[in-house]
Amino acid sequence: MEFFDNHKKLFRTALGLFVGLTLIVAIRPAINNQKNNAPLPNYEPLSEQAYLGKKSFIANGCVACHTQQVRNVDMDKIWGNRPGIAADYAGITRTDFWRNTATLMGTERTGPDLTNIGARQPSMAWNLLHLYQPRAVVGKSIMPAYPWLFQIKNKVGKNEVEVVVPDAYRKGINGKIIASQEALNLVAYIQSLKQTPLPNGKAPMEFLYKKKEAPTGKKGSTLNLPDGKLLYTNNCMSCHQANGEGLKGAFPPLKGSPIVLGDNLELYVNIIMLGYDPRPEYATMNAIGTDNNLTPEEVTAIINHERTSWGNNAKKVTTEEVKKIMDFIKITTKK
Structure with a gap:
């Protein structure tokens, strides 16, 4: 009982434990994790x-609403090409000596996950407009605007x-809206958020709890394609909007577009794969197809969705037609 009566022994034992x-x-x-995990x-x-x-x-509290972690469940498939792994965070260091705000994985998705946002939305014009006024590009967005980042x-x-x-x-604004250096820095960070491809031969972890997909038709037909509406939503909708009408003074409409409805498929595929610098009143489009590694089937599905939606009624194209043009693009861009 002497041990329990001696407060010094109790304190030292508790401290030692x-x-x-x-x-x-x-x-x-x-320490073992640091040794075993590498970028x-x-x-x-x-x-x-x-x-x-x-x-x-960090200073603007973005981590409170945005996560940076793709879980291995099927519902997270829209946020990245694969589930996240430890190596994705191994190269991230402390912010400074006093703060360990390194990974910014977040705890709540009030807004979209940003793990692969640099690939999903690489447009500087879109990101700057989104910071200045989120509802200009996403009508029902609850994200606050950051006008103090602009002059x-x-x-x-x-x-x-x-x-x-x-x-x-x-x-009430008569002059030019100019992005501050802080806004440009913030967009540079957002654009840097991309999932690093796994080494050749390494299979990614599979997403769990996948939804069963109904058969889509015979191989080689225009029915045997991915969901064009979903692909449009993930790759195009943020600029061209869900109704295909774009944003006046920012992003051109696809509804009634002569390029979408026209017969020049080569130009159409080139715009998707290599980007486009349109009329001065619109922002430059990034090379969405190349940046996001879209396959001929995915590009075909997007084109057919755009050609048959919002009142558009153009002839559908085939994967073979699109693949032929994409193969030519790959050959010419390598030269």
């Missing part, structure tokens, strides 16, 4: 600009980036 358990349960496993071979560290953008991402000037200076804002969101 606490330190010992901490070493065994927390510190040793953490994937093609991992790209953040650039200086993206690193500053990450600090802005109003009479003219665009050298190396400055103007944000193309639809007239409906320019009320």
Whole structure:
């Protein structure tokens, strides 16, 4: 009983148990994880600009609404090409000596997951407009606007980036809306968020609880294609909108578009795969097809969805036609 009456022995024993358990349960496993986990071979560290953008991402509380983790369940398939693994976070270091806000995996998805947002939405114009006024690109968005990251000037200076804002969101603004350096840094960080491809020969973990897919038709027919509406939603809708009408003064409409309804399939596929620099009143389109590694079947499904939606009534195209053009694009871009 003397042991329980001696407060010094009790305190030292409790402290020793606490330190010992901490070493065994927390510190040793953490050290082993650091030794056993390494970044994937093609991992790209953040650039200086993206690193500053990450600090802005933290300062503005973006992590409160956006996660950066793709779980291995089928409902997360829209956020990335594969479930996340430990190696995806192995190359991320502390923000600074005092703060360990490194991975920003988040705890709640009030907004979309950002693990692969750099591939899903690579457009700088879209991201800047989304920061300035989210509802300009997503009508029902509950994300707050960040107008303090932008300046109003009479003219665009050298190396400055103007944000193309639809007239409906320019009320009371007569000058040019210019992105601040902090806004550009933040977009650089967002654009850097891409899943690193696994090394050749490595199979990714499968998504669990997959939904059963109904048979789509005979092989080689236009019915044997992925869901064009879903592909449009994941790759095109953020700019061209769910109704295909685009945004006046920012992104061109696909509804009634002469390119969508026309017979020049080569131009159509080139725009999807290589991007497009349209008329001055619209923002430049990124190479969505190339950036997102879209297959001929996926590109065909997107084209057929756009040619038969929102009142469009054009002839569907086949995978063979699209593949022929994509193969030619690959040959010419390699030269």
